[in-house]
Amino acid sequence: MFFASDNAGPAHPAILSAMTDALGGYALGYGADDTTAAVEARIREIFEAPRAAVRLVSTGTAANALLLATLANPWESIFCTPQAHVWEDECNAVEAMTGGASMAHVAAGPDARMTPDTLLDAIAGRGGAVHRAQPGPVTITSVTERGTLYTPDEIAALSDVAATRGMKVHLDGARFANALVALGCTPAEMTWKAGVDAVSFGGTKNGCPAVEACILFDPDPDWEMQLRRKRGGHLLSRHRTLSGQMQGYLAGDLWLDLAARANAAAARLAAGLRALGLGDTVLAEPEANMIFVSWPMRLHDRLTAAGAVYYVMGHSDDPEAPVIGRFVCDWATSEEAVDTFLGHLRTALETKAA
């Protein structure tokens, strides 16, 4: 009953095995090894992007900040929703790595998605005279921070707004695979075919120990990205540590299988909630591997006492106060774990009703 985050579960054995294999013998450091070359080529293939620049780092924060620093100037504002991970949970990493760009919010509902209209409103507040921060890149997240998705068409509509103003589009794909299998589209359709310029392609939340790929579809600023990676302390010397993981992750369809498992576990959980009559507690229709619910603190306490682990916002001393709970399933979330949790939930509801 561990639903705290998809970075809390086990790494997948096949990925660990591939990493271990990659780390035998001698090979040049800093990415000049064969495994890294093979992985970069594999990612270009997956994205149908033969010219793309692909560089590996060990965290999603590094991937996001590195790509945004490469796309943005320090006198610009980067556009994101108020719920964006880059705003909420990266402790000013983007401001730091860009050398002082600002983050401008694009209004979003509880589904954490911006729209062309809200993006246009936000852009209108920047730029023009020299006094204003100028419009910089847009960054969106899919799966979003509230468990929803952007369809390729929705991404394309945002990219159109950006492109006509010379602004770039970055996709925080910490849960890229979860979005992809949910949408049933190709990586290319979800990214460059929809106007995305740069992707943080996540591995960590989907069974890798710690690896993310920075992808720039236009490779022109690749050297800048590499220099920024180095000066950010993000160029791993024994680089096979990163590429070995990614090689295992992308072998066969493992990465897609793992995401499908996580999504299925979340769907099972959502179905269970509805079966218990709790459909109304679910905020934003869950589309991948995350579910957000709103229920009383009292219920949260009961579930915690029963051993459930999940993230909660709005912790309160008032047992009737509503809190928002976040449930994240990962590749290893078992049907048993979901069912056990639902059992405890049923008990808690019955106790209340009794």
Added chain:
Amino acid sequence: MFFASDNAGPAHPAILSAMTDALGGYALGYGADDTTAAVEARIREIFEAPRAAVRLVSTGTAANALLLATLANPWESIFCTPQAHVWEDECNAVEAMTGGASMAHVAAGPDARMTPDTLLDAIAGRGGAVHRAQPGPVTITSVTERGTLYTPDEIAALSDVAATRGMKVHLDGARFANALVALGCTPAEMTWKAGVDAVSFGGTKNGCPAVEACILFDPDPDWEMQLRRKRGGHLLSRHRTLSGQMQGYLAGDLWLDLAARANAAAARLAAGLRALGLGDTVLAEPEANMIFVSWPMRLHDRLTAAGAVYYVMGHSDDPEAPVIGRFVCDWATSEEAVDTFLGHLRTALETKAA
């Protein structure tokens, strides 16, 4: 015959195995797992420093820049030798992470070691009026970038200069274990007992995939260090990736055994050079696992043709031009590799002589 760097060899199987074990099952992310707690405690124990703050990152550049950013203000100069890794090989990482501190050089000979006198000279050029960058921390490296060592007494003499001026001392210990076994002292004697305030305690160059520990003996700025780690993108979420490695590395005396092996290989290589009458080509007496030589380009070309891999400075088109070669041995460097190399070297010398 692979002497390019100690990050080019294999990771040690026991370390990989420990990491794999640590990455099974569920555990909270971001360092809130038991493995990380155990590793931090183990490092405090090794350093006889029960109050020390210990935080893990994945690169030496990150460790150095993070610690120096925590110790320095952006209006200060950090003192290092001209050969220091932080100056030569980190692409302005320190300037970036400190928010614009400068690096002031302390004169050093071919042994890449500063002395109290050269440090005093450098300090004299900073500070005083508001126009000058103010004196900030001193950073030294041991094993140095030229294969030499600072004894605890030498470190203490530098620390005295710093401490009387309110300046902190950082030790870049990318090859900490190699220095320690060469000196035959304790970690405490090499660091806080000699006045060192902060250590980058390296694992990567001694058989780990990618892990370094940032150690602050005065834990007061620990929270700042943690926030800086996060905003630098250096807080790994699936943190057992780092702590698992470090746990394997520090189990028993593995870390010391590995360093002893690397040092022994280098000693065998140095002895072989002397036996071939090449003692004079060796720059700075090798004291740990690195040897620097100066010999003609012609000889370098022969060795390269024979399959030797090592780093060379001063590449030239003139076959008689002297180049500086760097040979680094790691834990896996075999006696056979050393002897094979020496055999090729003997042949090359005889060919020349004939």
Added chain:
Amino acid sequence: MFFASDNAGPAHPAILSAMTDALGGYALGYGADDTTAAVEARIREIFEAPRAAVRLVSTGTAANALLLATLANPWESIFCTPQAHVWEDECNAVEAMTGGASMAHVAAGPDARMTPDTLLDAIAGRGGAVHRAQPGPVTITSVTERGTLYTPDEIAALSDVAATRGMKVHLDGARFANALVALGCTPAEMTWKAGVDAVSFGGTKNGCPAVEACILFDPDPDWEMQLRRKRGGHLLSRHRTLSGQMQGYLAGDLWLDLAARANAAAARLAAGLRALGLGDTVLAEPEANMIFVSWPMRLHDRLTAAGAVYYVMGHSDDPEAPVIGRFVCDWATSEEAVDTFLGHLRTALETKAA
């Protein structure tokens, strides 16, 4: 009919004369001159703050960014309203000078004032775990960017929220004198007695060529502020350029007289608008020397054609579209200018009505 900004009018002759006098003869540079010492003492006296650190710079952006950089850490968020000058009109100066702090918005109505409640809401979104930017200083502006004021009691209520959380309070006083004469309180009552820690005390918008004072009531970080001023390029060498102006500005009650004149001109303008039946077009009750109105683009075009100069937001091609006009009066705004403008406005209205 020039209402574009209070930096667009003439410098006051007495101020220019004082500056000219100060710039004769020899004196040490960088603030080590007698004029500067006298001005710093005079400001401490005016603020009844004998321990305050006072440092001069040449722009309001520099004053704000310098003070906020001294009060904030780069891993913090600074709280301001969405209309704040530091957010709207300083091109990421705060993000730059703090080394990458972020700006978090505190909700405000059309009057551009935050309240303790909206401040608390904003603070709730920051801090806690290491992932979040931590709560940093609050910055308020009075006269606000929409022409309204905070009373000392309102400031004290905000400061209470901040102080109980260890957060500092900065007052952007670009129009400090205008606020002061409108409120009828003392500088101390408007600042440190109400819990303010730092003030940008403006001269430029009230008749000085280019001078602002940075005031820190707790002088402990004064040396840091001085070093930051220098490295920001804001330490004027021929410092009498700044202190000479400020000396003239603060001589007698000139600074208060000039603000009173500007406020009176704005009051005359507001009264004229009401007399013309345009009271409803005025947004946020004008309390000092700025008036914001909302009227049709058509009317704006008529007034512009008649020679009126003022700043307009929401420029449109649609003659009926509402635009927001900003009218700023300065010390030199004459009754004639106001009346002439009102005359043109009456004509425009009558033409429309006819």
Added chain:
Amino acid sequence: MFFASDNAGPAHPAILSAMTDALGGYALGYGADDTTAAVEARIREIFEAPRAAVRLVSTGTAANALLLATLANPWESIFCTPQAHVWEDECNAVEAMTGGASMAHVAAGPDARMTPDTLLDAIAGRGGAVHRAQPGPVTITSVTERGTLYTPDEIAALSDVAATRGMKVHLDGARFANALVALGCTPAEMTWKAGVDAVSFGGTKNGCPAVEACILFDPDPDWEMQLRRKRGGHLLSRHRTLSGQMQGYLAGDLWLDLAARANAAAARLAAGLRALGLGDTVLAEPEANMIFVSWPMRLHDRLTAAGAVYYVMGHSDDPEAPVIGRFVCDWATSEEAVDTFLGHLRTALETKAA
């Protein structure tokens, strides 16, 4: 007998008068006034550079840092001599404004001049692999920080080294006019005709209150420079404060006359030293308005007691210890002041001899 600095003397009355005139009446702020346009045009004319971008700021540190930030990337090293003002006396302003570029030293003798050979040596230490900071712009100062000059040919030789490597050249012209009249060349010959890309064109040290012009001969990055100026807090709103001064400074040949006066005073002082048999104490042949001497602390104490004010390096308690004295003459240094000083010096020498 005030030789402390050329920022310590009086501003020239004609310059003050022009500034006062410019600051009457209404004009748009932030450089959109006629005076600023006229001054920018005048500077383009003086430099025979009709396309050049010209922007005014209030300090030399701002001018240098702003131009270097516009020319450099944060992963680069900027090349300067160890005596350069940007290294010695700007408290890391360049590191700050560039977002963390580093400063690499180019060897220079006591004359503080780099040569093509020393520049090449310094460049060899940067660039290449991603680990190294990459080669960025070169910055030279003329009049140098030791009172010497670069001839146009010497500048061209340095520019050739830079240009063939894609590096830009910046000239810190804090004492541009003093160099120009000493060399007898045109502004164009001293700058863009010799390959210089950017100039900090100083006014402050030559009789202006506080104004410097940033000149970019290739105007492409002008908008970036303007945005950087704004976010650095260096865009003065009542911009006529800057342009008014500069207008007075450049009217007729005033700026050249003032520099000629300062140079003549220094020449008189140098001749007096030689006449007293102190020619050997003069370090680096004085070529403009600065003289550096080395004499005993004892002599320095005597002169100070007699009322002489000048800057000294190497202050000592030992009366026989040599100290380095810096004498700077400005436009207002009178023959009487020089002769009085020489008289005191003669007395001091005779007393010693007696």
